[in-house]
Amino acid sequence: MLDKIIPVSKTGRVLSGFGLLALLCWISGDITITTATPGAEFQRMLAGLLHPQWPSLNELIHAILQTISYALLGVALAAVGGFLLSLLFHLRLVRVVCASLRAVHELFWGLLLIQLFGLQPLTGLLAIAIPYTGILAKIYAEIRQEAQQRHKPYLPAQCTALSRFFYTDWPFIKTDFAHYTLYRFECGLRSGTILGFIGLPTLGFQLETAFMQGHYADVTGLLLVFYGLIATIHWWGQFKFWSLYLTAALYYLWPGMSFNVNDIGWLLEQITPAPWREINSSFSTWFYPIVSQQLLPGLWNTLVTGQIALVLSALLGLVLYPLLSNHFGNPITRWTGHLSLVILRSTPELILGFALLLLWGPSLLPAIVALAIHNGAIIGHLTGRHSNNIQLRPDSAQGVNRYSYEITPRIMNQFLVFTFYRWEVIMRESALLGILGLHTLGFFIDSAFESFRLDVALILIIASALLNIGVDSAGRIVRQYLHLPTHRVIERS
Amino acid sequence: MPRILIILALTFSISTFSLAQSFVFTAIPDNDETRLIQRFSKVADYLSEKLDVEVKYIPVKSYPAAVTAFRHKQVQLAWFGGLTGVQARRLTPGATAIAQGYEDKKFKSYFIAHSSANLTKSEQLPQALFGKTMIFGSKSSTSGRLMPELFLRRQLQVTPDEIFSRIGFSGNHSRTIALVQSGAYQVGAVNYQVWEQELAEGKIDRSKVDIFWITPEYPDYHWTVRGDLDRQWGKGFTKKLRRALLELKDPELLAAFPRSSFIPASDNDYDLLEVSAKAIGLLD
Numbered sequence: 001m002l003d004k005i006i007p008v009s010k011t012g013r014v015l016s017g018f019g020l021l022a023l024l025c026w027i028s029g030d031i032t033i034t035t036a037t038p039g040a041e042f043q044r045m046l047a048g049l050l051h052p053q054w055p056s057l058n059e060l061i062h063a064i065l066q067t068i069s070y071a072l073l074g075v076a077l078a079a080v081g082g083f084l085l086s087l088l089f090h091l092r093l094v095r096v097v098c099a100s101l102r103a104v105h106e107l108f109w110g111l112l113l114i115q116l117f118g119l120q121p122l123t124g125l126l127a128i129a130i131p132y133t134g135i136l137a138k139i140y141a142e143i144r145q146e147a148q149q150r151h152k153p154y155l156p157a158q159c160t161a162l163s164r165f166f167y168t169d170w171p172f173i174k175t176d177f178a179h180y181t182l183y184r185f186e187c188g189l190r191s192g193t194i195l196g197f198i199g200l201p202t203l204g205f206q207l208e209t210a211f212m213q214g215h216y217a218d219v220t221g222l223l224l225v226f227y228g229l230i231a232t233i234h235w236w237g238q239f240k241f242w243s244l245y246l247t248a249a250l251y252y253l254w255p256g257m258s259f260n261v262n263d264i265g266w267l268l269e270q271i272t273p274a275p276w277r278e279i280n281s282s283f284s285t286w287f288y289p290i291v292s293q294q295l296l297p298g299l300w301n302t303l304v305t306g307q308i309a310l311v312l313s314a315l316l317g318l319v320l321y322p323l324l325s326n327h328f329g330n331p332i333t334r335w336t337g338h339l340s341l342v343i344l345r346s347t348p349e350l351i352l353g354f355a356l357l358l359l360w361g362p363s364l365l366p367a368i369v370a371l372a373i374h375n376g377a378i379i380g381h382l383t384g385r386h387s388n389n390i391q392l393r394p395d396s397a398q399g400v401n402r403y404s405y406e407i408t409p410r411i412m413n414q415f416l417v418f419t420f421y422r423w424e425v426i427m428r429e430s431a432l433l434g435i436l437g438l439h440t441l442g443f444f445i446d447s448a449f450e451s452f453r454l455d456v457a458l459i460l461i462i463a464s465a466l467l468n469i470g471v472d473s474a475g476r477i478v479r480q481y482l483h484l485p486t487h488r489v490i491e492r493s
Numbered sequence: 494m495p496r497i498l499i500i501l502a503l504t505f506s507i508s509t510f511s512l513a514q515s516f517v518f519t520a521i522p523d524n525d526e527t528r529l530i531q532r533f534s535k536v537a538d539y540l541s542e543k544l545d546v547e548v549k550y551i552p553v554k555s556y557p558a559a560v561t562a563f564r565h566k567q568v569q570l571a572w573f574g575g576l577t578g579v580q581a582r583r584l585t586p587g588a589t590a591i592a593q594g595y596e597d598k599k600f601k602s603y604f605i606a607h608s609s610a611n612l613t614k615s616e617q618l619p620q621a622l623f624g625k626t627m628i629f630g631s632k633s634s635t636s637g638r639l640m641p642e643l644f645l646r647r648q649l650q651v652t653p654d655e656i657f658s659r660i661g662f663s664g665n666h667s668r669t670i671a672l673v674q675s676g677a678y679q680v681g682a683v684n685y686q687v688w689e690q691e692l693a694e695g696k697i698d699r700s701k702v703d704i705f706w707i708t709p710e711y712p713d714y715h716w717t718v719r720g721d722l723d724r725q726w727g728k729g730f731t732k733k734l735r736r737a738l739l740e741l742k743d744p745e746l747l748a749a750f751p752r753s754s755f756i757p758a759s760d761n762d763y764d765l766l767e768v769s770a771k772a773i774g775l776l777d
Contacts, residue, residue, distance in 0.1 A: 034626065034659070034676075034677055034678070040674075040675060041671070041675050055528075056528075056531075059530065114558065114561050115561060117565070118561050118562050118564070118565025118566075118567045119551075119553070119558060119561065119562045119565075119567055120565075120567065196554075197554075198554065198555075198558065199553060199554035199555060199558035201552075205552075205554060208554065209554075212664055212665055212667070212668055213667060214667070214668075214671060260565075263565070274777065358677075360677075361672075361675075361676075361677035361678070362659065362661045362677070362678075437661050437662055437663075437664075446632075447632055449557060450555075450556070450557045450631075450632045450633050451580075451632070451633065451775055451776070452557070452560070452580060452584065453777075
């Protein structure tokens with residue numbers, strides 16, 4: 001009897017576990033639509049969507065150049081740092097450092113670095129470079145390890161590490177490195193844009209202002225510019241132009257950069273817990289309210305948001321992948337499918353969340369849906385492209401039967417790999433979306449920065465990093481349990 | 494394409510380079526944050542003429558960003574809200590308040606409510622607020638957060654967390670009005686100037702959202718300067734700057750803030766705000 005209700009396969013058990021957990025989260029979490037009359041706002045948004053407008057050309061070019069420069073310099077720095085660290089990736093210490101660097105969202109790095117450097121280019125490019133170094137080190141190390149394993153049997157016993165690297169590894173890994181680094185550059189453009197939300201003069205600065213003022217026509221115009229940048233990146237972002245771009249970006253940003261060594265001392269003092277800075281104050285009376293009023297509620301809401309968003313993203317990914325799979329539809333539907341998925345996954349979650357928050361009011365719902373749309377589109381895109389590798393018999397089933405019995409079962413494992421890789425990303429973004437005013441960790445982190453309590457902010461950032469590291473290892477355990485590949489499949493778009 | 498980019502980059506880098514040497518100020522107006530550069534570059538031109546140095550305006554996203562830029566010397570003069578001015582001076586030794594808006598001596602906030610909340614105009618904050626949803630402005634806004642929260646605590650004797658079923662922070666006053674008007678929140682606290690202006694512009698439908706309580710008066714927005722101006726631009730520079738601000742009479746320039754004129758101010762005009770912020774735990 002029980003066998004009929006509880007699926008016996010490992011995959012079935014894991015998936016129903018995740019589904020059940022999401023359901024529990026949905027019931028106990030703060031999820032409602034609070035807007036009584038959202039119609040007017042929605043109409044204004046729709047009107048703005050149909051009549052895009054642009055700010056003055058001068059400001060726009062400035063914002064675009066800033067965004068691109070941060071992304072370029074940030075990713076270039078991260079590529080160098082990531083490459084060097086990837087050579088030492090067999091050391092546990094290096095792996096732990098890299099995991100911690102990437103566990104903190106670039107916007108949180110930005111908030112912290114603003115305190116150190118103020119509003120200037122160093123803040124922006126380091127906010128991208130630091131977490132990306134952690135990401136790139138891991139990916140580079142995995143790519144190299146894979147190549148090494150492939151070539152090991154064919155190498156002579158006495159072969160120096162250096163010649164092995166240059167004659168066997170490098171020729172094979174360089175295209176993968178290049179692809180992944182370019183993909184990171186695209187992510188860097190997204191990160192550079194949203195760094196505008198905390199005050200750096202990138203596209204996000206104008207985007208947030210336009211949103212805040214309800215000028216949806218400007219929002220649409222700016223988003224179109226942003227999509228344009230991302231969509232044409234393969235044309236203008238090629239590596240052969242990079243040396244030129246990097247020089248230009250450095251020349252462009254250099255005059256604004258400055259650094260005062262005393263600020264390091266100031267920052268260290270500010271992030272030291274307040275009771276340690278003053279005499280006669282007890283650590284516990286300072287620490288417990290932070291835990292009970294900020295840390296625990298923040299963690300709980302982040303977890304609830306992340307778990308529901310993960311399951312919804314997966315479901316959405318399964319629904320969306322046929323849109324661009326060669327096994328379904330015709331060239332026209334595939335082309336529109338591709339375009340809509342590009343738009344859905346290019347839009348940063350922060351921006352989606354912002355729009356949904358205006359429509360539905362504050363609860364975890366806007367964050368959950370924003371995360372599900374963004375990540376669902378990514379999973380759908382990757383799965384759809386993966387499905388193109390499948391060869392079907394000419395007389396195989398069509399339509400729904402083809403979807404349910406031919407394609408979906410065959411892509412299931414790869415689909416799960418994509419999904420579980422998004423788990424950590426989704427959790428990191430769940431914490432971040434608190435900046436919009438939903439009570440995930442980001443809300444409390446932002447509040448702490450706003451009242452210049454950097455010690456509190458640091459504790460909360462560390463908590464969110466630990467959460468992400470935990471989710472990352474949980475993801476690995478689940479993948480191992482399901483016998484899924486444990487290495488990242490490189491996401492190329 | 495790359496060539497165009499380089500030329501563009503060169504042009505802009507030259508313009509940013511000069512920024513490093515010039516006198517820089519920032520201002521976040523209490524409403525309409527768009528086209529800031531156009532609006533405030535006229536103020537920069539005015540100051541530049543009066544002070545005989547190059548003056549630049551940089552737009553800043555939020556109050557904490559403005560305070561940080563001020564502390565890092567990236568901005569020498571800032572138009573801060575009441576509380577953020579206090580924060581900036583606490584973090585930047587030597588900084589002082591030099592002028593405030595004419596309206597800022599007697600500033601006030603409006604408590605507004607969506608029609609479905611059934612709150613009518615009253616002398617005191619009504620008990621009916623218990624269980625409602627509430628939206629403040631920016632987390633460190635004086636008129637959108639600090640003073641409204643202070644009066645709530647004083648009159649109802651409990652913290653906002655205990656009064657309201659849900660509390661949000663809109664980020665700015667126009668947003669607060671929009672969110673209460675749409676019914677996303679039942680109650681909001683808003684800068685009275687922004688309300689009056691949006692009312693005049695026809696953006697407010699009073700059958701949907703209206704005022705139910707007005708706070709007592711308190712001091713708010715003011716100009717704060719860094720303490721090291723005279724060292725960098727010569728003795729008496731701060732005085733000259735203060736005079737230039739007080740003598741600013743052009744209505745077009747004043748409209749950017751928007752204020753009718755600027756009047757003298759000093760640090761202890763804002764002691765009340767500092768005490769209040771400490772009382773509600775916004776400052777240590």
